[in-house]
Amino acid sequence: MAEILQLLIFGVVLGSILALGAVGLSLVYGILRFAHFAHGDLMTLGAYFALTLIVSLQLPFFLALPVSAAATILVALLADKLVYRPLRRTQPVILLIASVGIALILRSAIQLIWGSRVHTYGQGIQMPYRIADITIKPDHILIVVGSIALITAMHFFLKNTKIGKAMRAMSDNRDLAQVTGIDTDRIILWTWGIGILLASCGGMFLALDTQLHPVIGWRLLLPIFAAAILGGIGRPYGAIAGGLVIGLAQELSTLAISPAYKPAVAFALMVVVLIVRPKGIFAGRSI
Amino acid sequence: MEGLAGYLIPFVTFAGIYAVLSLGLNMQWGLTGLFNIGIVAFAGAGAYTSALLTRNPSDIFLLGLGLPFPVGLLGAMLVAAILALFVGWITIRLRADYLAIATIGIGEIVRLVLKNEGWLTNGVRGLDRIDRPIIPRGDYGSNLVYMIVVLLLVLAVYLLFERARRSPWGRVLRAVRDNELTAMAAGKNVVSYRLQAFVLGAAVMGLAGALWGHFVGFISPEAFMPMQITFLTWVMLIAGGSGNNKGAILGAVVIWTIWSSSQILTGYLPNELATQAGAIRMLLVGVMLILVLLYRSEGLLSEGHQREQDIRRQRESGG
Numbered sequence: 176m177a178e179i180l181q182l183l184i185f186g187v188v189l190g191s192i193l194a195l196g197a198v199g200l201s202l203v204y205g206i207l208r209f210a211h212f213a214h215g216d217l218m219t220l221g222a223y224f225a226l227t228l229i230v231s232l233q234l235p236f237f238l239a240l241p242v243s244a245a246a247t248i249l250v251a252l253l254a255d256k257l258v259y260r261p262l263r264r265t266q267p268v269i270l271l272i273a274s275v276g277i278a279l280i281l282r283s284a285i286q287l288i289w290g291s292r293v294h295t296y297g298q299g300i301q302m303p304y305r306i307a308d309i310t311i312k313p314d315h316i317l318i319v320v321g322s323i324a325l326i327t328a329m330h331f332f333l334k335n336t337k338i339g340k341a342m343r344a345m346s347d348n349r350d351l352a353q354v355t356g357i358d359t360d361r362i363i364l365w366t367w368g369i370g371i372l373l374a375s376c377g378g379m380f381l382a383l384d385t386q387l388h389p390v391i392g393w394r395l396l397l398p399i400f401a402a403a404i405l406g407g408i409g410r411p412y413g414a415i416a417g418g419l420v421i422g423l424a425q426e427l428s429t430l431a432i433s434p435a436y437k438p439a440v441a442f443a444l445m446v447v448v449l450i451v452r453p454k455g456i457f458a459g460r461s462i
Numbered sequence: 463m464e465g466l467a468g469y470l471i472p473f474v475t476f477a478g479i480y481a482v483l484s485l486g487l488n489m490q491w492g493l494t495g496l497f498n499i500g501i502v503a504f505a506g507a508g509a510y511t512s513a514l515l516t517r518n519p520s521d522i523f524l525l526g527l528g529l530p531f532p533v534g535l536l537g538a539m540l541v542a543a544i545l546a547l548f549v550g551w552i553t554i555r556l557r558a559d560y561l562a563i564a565t566i567g568i569g570e571i572v573r574l575v576l577k578n579e580g581w582l583t584n585g586v587r588g589l590d591r592i593d594r595p596i597i598p599r600g601d602y603g604s605n606l607v608y609m610i611v612v613l614l615l616v617l618a619v620y621l622l623f624e625r626a627r628r629s630p631w632g633r634v635l636r637a638v639r640d641n642e643l644t645a646m647a648a649g650k651n652v653v654s655y656r657l658q659a660f661v662l663g664a665a666v667m668g669l670a671g672a673l674w675g676h677f678v679g680f681i682s683p684e685a686f687m688p689m690q691i692t693f694l695t696w697v698m699l700i701a702g703g704s705g706n707n708k709g710a711i712l713g714a715v716v717i718w719t720i721w722s723s724s725q726i727l728t729g730y731l732p733n734e735l736a737t738q739a740g741a742i743r744m745l746l747v748g749v750m751l752i753l754v755l756l757y758r759s760e761g762l763l764s765e766g767h768q769r770e771q772d773i774r775r776q777r778e779s780g781g
Contacts, residue, residue: 279748442567
């Protein structure tokens with residue numbers, strides 16, 4: 176019983192991180208209309224920016240977080256300006272290939288700058304809380320609370336601000352949104368901003384929870400896509416649930432199968448959803 | 463002379479193997495518009511299948527049947543095709559991006575299976591002593607003969623695919639790619655055509671993987687650098703001219719030349735950067751991919767150009 180509870184906790188932690196990635200991915204998909212394959216590598220980039228701030232400049236984690244997120248957003252905006260924007264008028268799949276190219280560039284650049292060895296934020300050893308046979312690290316609480324805060328903030332932004340409403344309108348119908356005078360270019364910038372803010376924080380949380388190496392983001396791409404598809408791609412709220420389902424499923428699967436096959440669980444779930452409900456388990460209204 | 467041939471023969475052999483991969487991708491993406499970024503999964507499955515079928519028996523892992531080389535190649539194509547049938551059956555009726563994501567998934571799963579199922583694949587230690595046909599590795603002329611075998615297979619795949627492209631079957635594939643609804647309205651079974659193209663392309667990728675394994679002699683989950691094989695093939699096809707079989711081969715040769723010379727250049731790097739050579743070269747692949755997309759998205763030999771030639775030839779022969 177304790178083992179299952181422990182796995183549930185790990186699952187919620189992983190699920191929160193996946194949700195942060197999947198929500199951003201879904202937002203970008205809903206508004207820019209292409210599957211953004213550089214999303215995972217932008218998560219990695221955010222985590223590495225934080226590494227430099229924490230290890231070299233001795234900044235505390237909560238200060239490094241917003242600074243690295245801002246830097247990662249700038250990189251995403253630069254990629255948008257130089258690559259995605261000129262290709263916007265072509266087919267979405269060309270943008271998809273371009274994002275694969277961006278992913279490749281980001282990953283090799285990360286490897287060049289920070290090396291391919293494993294890093295940690297190295298903030299000393301934390302005393303875990305023990306309740307009966309279950310252990311919870313303070314980092315785990317930080318990750319889950321941080322994710323909830325970020326996603327709640329995104330929710331209020333989408334619901335209440337003018338830009339948030341414009342984003343939802345554009346996700347529903349781009350041409351109609353343009354006709355009503357919404358500045359679509361500006362909305363696209365905001366979409367990158369919010370999507371990559373969530374993603375880079377997800378990357379930093381992942382590095383806080385485990386270790387940092389240049390391919391963590393690429394490895395994460397499959398589960399976050401699975402989460403986004405589970406929730407119905409283009410629907411950020413579905414992606415939250417999708418992230419939690421995938422996170423829990425991956426951790427609980429270790430009860431039955433070898434942990435080596437954890438990534439395959441995300442894929443298997445995605446396949447099942449694609450067969451049974453291709454529009455996602457939470458198909459319904461969009462953002 | 464010896465030295466030059468010693469460099470040139472492996473160079474041409476690898477270029478040939480990549481040409482086969484690029485032709486396979488052209489069948490999937492170029493003709494039919496099916497997005498596959500799990501090329502390495504099909505190539506890897508092919509390499510392992512052929513190695514296990516042809517290698518001498520071993521007491522460490524299960525197979526090692528000692529069958530002849532052509533049987534290995536056929537087995538490789540068959541296993542890659544079955545894998546593609548499985549992925550394709552699930553995702554091909556859905557949107558292009560779902561297929562793309564599913565192919566990442568299959569790439570990841572193939573890697574995990576190769577790594578963890580030691581009884582079958584010898585795990586991370588990989589399979590060694592995979593031999594070549596006709597003249598064994600190390601003997602005089604082995605490289606040359608193998609290069610000829612590879613080039614003949616490139617020619618065979620090219621002729622077959624070129625014939626397929628010009629046939630009514632190939633025309634349906636292009637129709638499915640360019641306008642699915644029209645193809646459907648014309649009574650074509652779109653899902654079935656897509657699946658056929660996907661499976662055929664994957665089988666050829668399996669063949670390329672097998673050729674790679676027999677040439678190098680050693681395969682392991684890590685030796686199949688997933689990034690390198692998958693993305694180099696993509697750059698090759700797009701740079702060469704997607705939709706054009708000649709372009710696929712030309713792209714493979716040009717990009718392989720650039721890739722190989724980048725290895726010579728990174729050889730001159732100062733020591734502290736030398737360990738990063740791989741990353742620098744992958745950066746180059748990414749930049750090449752983006753530049754081609756931005757400035758020459760139709761590739762060196764465009765499909766339109768090829769179509770014009772086809773039509774002219776038809777007119778001349780038809781009178």
